[in-house]
Amino acid sequence: xxxxxxxxxxxxxxxxxxxxxxxxxxxxxxxxxxxxxxxxxxxxxxxxxxxxxxxxxxxxxxxxxxxxxxxxxxxxxxxxxxxxxxxxxxxxxxxxxxxxxxxxxxxxxxxxxx
Amino acid sequence: xxxxxxxxxxxxxxxxxxxxxxxxxxxxxxxxxxxxxxxxxxxxxxxxxxxxxxxxxxxxxxxxxxxxxxxxxxxxxxxxxxxxxxxxxxxxxxxxxxxxxxxxxxxxxxxxxxx
Numbered sequence: 001x002x003x004x005x006x007x008x009x010x011x012x013x014x015x016x017x018x019x020x021x022x023x024x025x026x027x028x029x030x031x032x033x034x035x036x037x038x039x040x041x042x043x044x045x046x047x048x049x050x051x052x053x054x055x056x057x058x059x060x061x062x063x064x065x066x067x068x069x070x071x072x073x074x075x076x077x078x079x080x081x082x083x084x085x086x087x088x089x090x091x092x093x094x095x096x097x098x099x100x101x102x103x104x105x106x107x108x109x110x111x112x113x114x
Numbered sequence: 115x116x117x118x119x120x121x122x123x124x125x126x127x128x129x130x131x132x133x134x135x136x137x138x139x140x141x142x143x144x145x146x147x148x149x150x151x152x153x154x155x156x157x158x159x160x161x162x163x164x165x166x167x168x169x170x171x172x173x174x175x176x177x178x179x180x181x182x183x184x185x186x187x188x189x190x191x192x193x194x195x196x197x198x199x200x201x202x203x204x205x206x207x208x209x210x211x212x213x214x215x216x217x218x219x220x221x222x223x224x225x226x227x228x229x
Contacts, residue, residue, distance in 0.1 A: 006156075034217065043118070043205055043220035044157070089157060101147070101170060102218060106156035 003027045004092050006105035014113050019077040021108050023090030026071065030092040034102065035064060035075045038087045047088075048075070080112045116140075118221035120206050126227045127196055135191045135224045139208030146189050147209075147218060148181055152202040160204075163189065196228045 005024045013019045021035075031052035036044035050057040050064045050073070057064050063076045077084055087109050091102040119138040127133050139146045148160040159173040163183040174180070178196075183189040193200055203223040 036220075041222075043207075043222045046217045046219065049217060091157075101159060101162050103159065104149070104157035 002106075003030075004090055004103050004105040006088075006090055006108050008108050009106070010109040010111070012111045012113060013080045015082055016079045019075075019080045019084065019110055019112065021075040021077075021088050021090075021110065023073050023075075023105055024071060025073075025092050027092070027094070027103075028071070029094045030103075032093045033064070033066060033073050034091045034093075035062075036089045036091060036104075037084075038089060038107070044089060077110075080110075082112045082114050085110055085112045118206055118208055118219055120204075120221040120224050122224055123222065124225045124227075126229060129198060129228055130195055132192065132194045133196055133226060135193075135204050135206075135226070137189045137191070137206030137221060139187065139189070139206070140219060142210070143208035143219075144186065144211050145209040145218070146183055147207040148189070148191050149205045149207065149220075150202045151205065151223075152199075155202075157205065160191070193226075196226075198228045201226055201228045 003026050034049040035047040037047045038044040048059050048062050048064050050066050055066050061077055066073045087107040089107045090105040093102050118140055121136045144165050146163045149157045150160055151157050161174055161181045162170040178194045181191045203225045205220050205223045207218040207220045209218040
C-alpha cells in the first residue's frame, strides 16, 4: 500500500517558467511533510517542509502548499532553473507519533530545459 | 564529521555472499535510519533507531537483513546470502532527535551490486 504517491514520474519545464510537482497521501495521521531533491549518484538533500498547521511555506524560489482536506501537497519552483533538474521526492510522517519515520513517494524527475 | 558518512560507497558481491554496510551519523544525532532505492523505485524504509529504544524494523524485507547500532552512534546494515534483487543504493540518514518534525539528513549512499 503506497501511502505517499507521486503520480507523475517525470516533468519537463522551460527555464524561467514555474514547475509544479504534486504529491498525494492516504494516511490521515500524517502531519509533517517534506520535499527532498536528489541528483544522480548523490544522497537526497532536504529542500523544504511544512507542518499540517500551515497551508503554505515559502523559501526563496520554493513554495510548498498543503491541502489537508484533499490530502494533497505540491511544490512550486519559480522561476525554474536548469540546476533544478533532479528527482524530487515527497515525504510524510506522523509528527505526533513515537517515531520520526518518513514515508517517501516514488519521485518525480524534473527536467528544466534551457 | 559534518555530514552522514557511509562506506563502502560501492560494493560488488557475488550472489550468496554476505555484505556489511556502515553508517556514521551526524555527531549528536540520536535518530538513525536506513532506506534503500532500487533502480527506478522510490525510497524504501528499512529500519529506524532512536536512542536506546527498540528499533523499528518494520521495513526489513526479509530475515536476511539485519542492522545494529553500537554505542548510539555507528550503524551496520548486514545482508546475508545476498540475492540479485538486493542490488540497490542503501541510504543512511540521521536526525537530531525523537518525535516528529525533525528533518532527516542523508548520506551519499552505498551502491550494492549483486552479480
